[in-house]
Amino acid sequence: MNAQLMDGTRLAQQLHAETRRRADAVTLNRGHRPCLATVLVGDDPASATYVRMKQRRCAENGVDSRAVTLPASSTTAEVTAAVRSLDADPMVDGILVQHPVPVPVDERAVFETISHAKDVDGVTSASLAAMALGTPTHRSCTPAGILRLLDSYAVALSGLHVVVVGRSEILGLPVGLLSLCADATVTYCHSHTQDLPTQIGRADVLIAAVGRPQLIRGEWIRAGAVVVDAGYHPGGLGDVETATAAERARLITPVPGGVGPMTIAVLISNTVDAAERGLVSA
Ligand SMILES: NC(=O)C1=CN([C@@H]2O[C@H](COP(=O)(O)OP(=O)(O)OC[C@H]3O[C@@H](n4cnc5c(N)ncnc54)[C@H](OP(=O)(O)O)[C@@H]3O)[C@@H](O)[C@H]2O)C=CC1
Numbered sequence: 001m002n003a004q005l006m007d008g009t010r011l012a013q014q015l016h017a018e019t020r021r022r023a024d025a026v027t028l029n030r031g032h033r034p035c036l037a038t039v040l041v042g043d044d045p046a047s048a049t050y051v052r053m054k055q056r057r058c059a060e061n062g063v064d065s066r067a068v069t070l071p072a073s074s075t076t077a078e079v080t081a082a083v084r085s086l087d088a089d090p091m092v093d094g095i096l097v098q099h100p101v102p103v104p105v106d107e108r109a110v111f112e113t114i115s116h117a118k119d120v121d122g123v124t125s126a127s128l129a130a131m132a133l134g135t136p137t138h139r140s141c142t143p144a145g146i147l148r149l150l151d152s153y154a155v156a157l158s159g160l161h162v163v164v165v166g167r168s169e170i171l172g173l174p175v176g177l178l179s180l181c182a183d184a185t186v187t188y189c190h191s192h193t194q195d196l197p198t199q200i201g202r203a204d205v206l207i208a209a210v211g212r213p214q215l216i217r218g219e220w221i222r223a224g225a226v227v228v229d230a231g232y233h234p235g236g237l238g239d240v241e242t243a244t245a246a247e248r249a250r251l252i253t254p255v256p257g258g259v260g261p262m263t264i265a266v267l268i269s270n271t272v273d274a275a276e277r278g279l280v281s282a
């Protein structure tokens with residue numbers, strides 16, 4: 001393997017340490033800790049695990065968490081009512097609605113119930129618009145984590161060709177918007193894209209957010225490219241064939257230990273930003 005690994009676990013620990021100091025200062029100032037509310041609808045075991053991981057990291061870093069769990073049979077009205085009551089609660093600084101919510105529930109409508117100031121996961125249209133315009137906002141967690149990781153390895157995006165595979169509202173779409181704001185030339189690929197290997201071969205920086213285990217083959221990667229694998233599948237597989245991609249890439253994220261830990265570190269950092277009552281410049 002030739003590529004250097006981008007260590008998300010180490011960078012996340014650094015961010016957590018900084019967040020913890022800020023959380024303690026908030027607590028000292030106002031007499032209660034920053035608080036993240038998590039909303040989990042239904043009983044998908046993977047989603048329940050992610051929510052538990054987020055709560056554990058909150059506790060380790062001086063942030064309270066409030067868990068709301070709703071049955072899979074919930075209606076859109078019931079879920080939005082739960083979110084609205086968290087939004088109105090002055091003790092709650094940030095709200096995370098775990099994606100995906102069960103199909104009959106209108107996820108977009110639920111997301112839009114979160115006010116911009118408490119949208120620490122960056123999922124509302126106000127947050128997406130702010131990420132596109134470069135105005136102050138909480139940035140989506142996985143995309144912001146990816147940009148921090150690139151920055152820490154001195155990958156300056158200005159003028160580079162970033163190819164994003166995937167355009168989901170929580171990942172592919174916003175990571176392309178943030179890259180564009182950082183003056184990259186951005187290409188989005190998705191399920192209608194023709195000749196994916198050729199598009200990928202043009203990337204200076206490839207961001208894989210496709211949700212298909214090892215769909216992206218190592219031989220498609222341009223020699224010397226930077227490869228960010230946001231995919232996360234059981235058994236420690238990403239969306240990229242890591243071993244062969246690492247023969248050609250200059251820098252690559254491992255799975256696990258790459259993008260995943262950064263997602264949670266940014267979420268908690270965003271929650272403390274909210275507790276400090278600040279939206280950070282996108
Ligand atoms: N590490 C972390 O913190 C996180 C990891 N993830 C992981 O990232 C991955 C993506 O997640 P998410 O964005 O939620 O997934 P989605 O399923 O919501 O989106 C997948 C995207 O990939 C596109 N796509 C699907 N198949 C192909 C194909 N064959 N060729 C090209 N494009 C394709 C889809 O296109 P179209 O729009 O046309 O349907 C869609 O835009 C998953 O592995 C997930 O587990 C997600 C969130 C956080």
Ligand SMILES: Nc1nc(=O)c2c([nH]1)NC[C@@H]1CN(c3ccc(C(=O)N[C@@H](CCC(=O)O)C(=O)O)cc3)C=[N+]21
Nearest residue numbers: 050097098099100121141232256257258260261263264
């Ligand atoms: N509204 C919303 N926001 C999200 O950010 C969100 C979501 N919904 N739904 C599901 C995905 C998935 N996700 C992960 C977070 C951390 C790891 C992570 O920390 N992974 C570790 C390994 C953890 C382990 O397996 O023990 C790693 O990659 O090293 C993975 C995946 C956030 N998501």
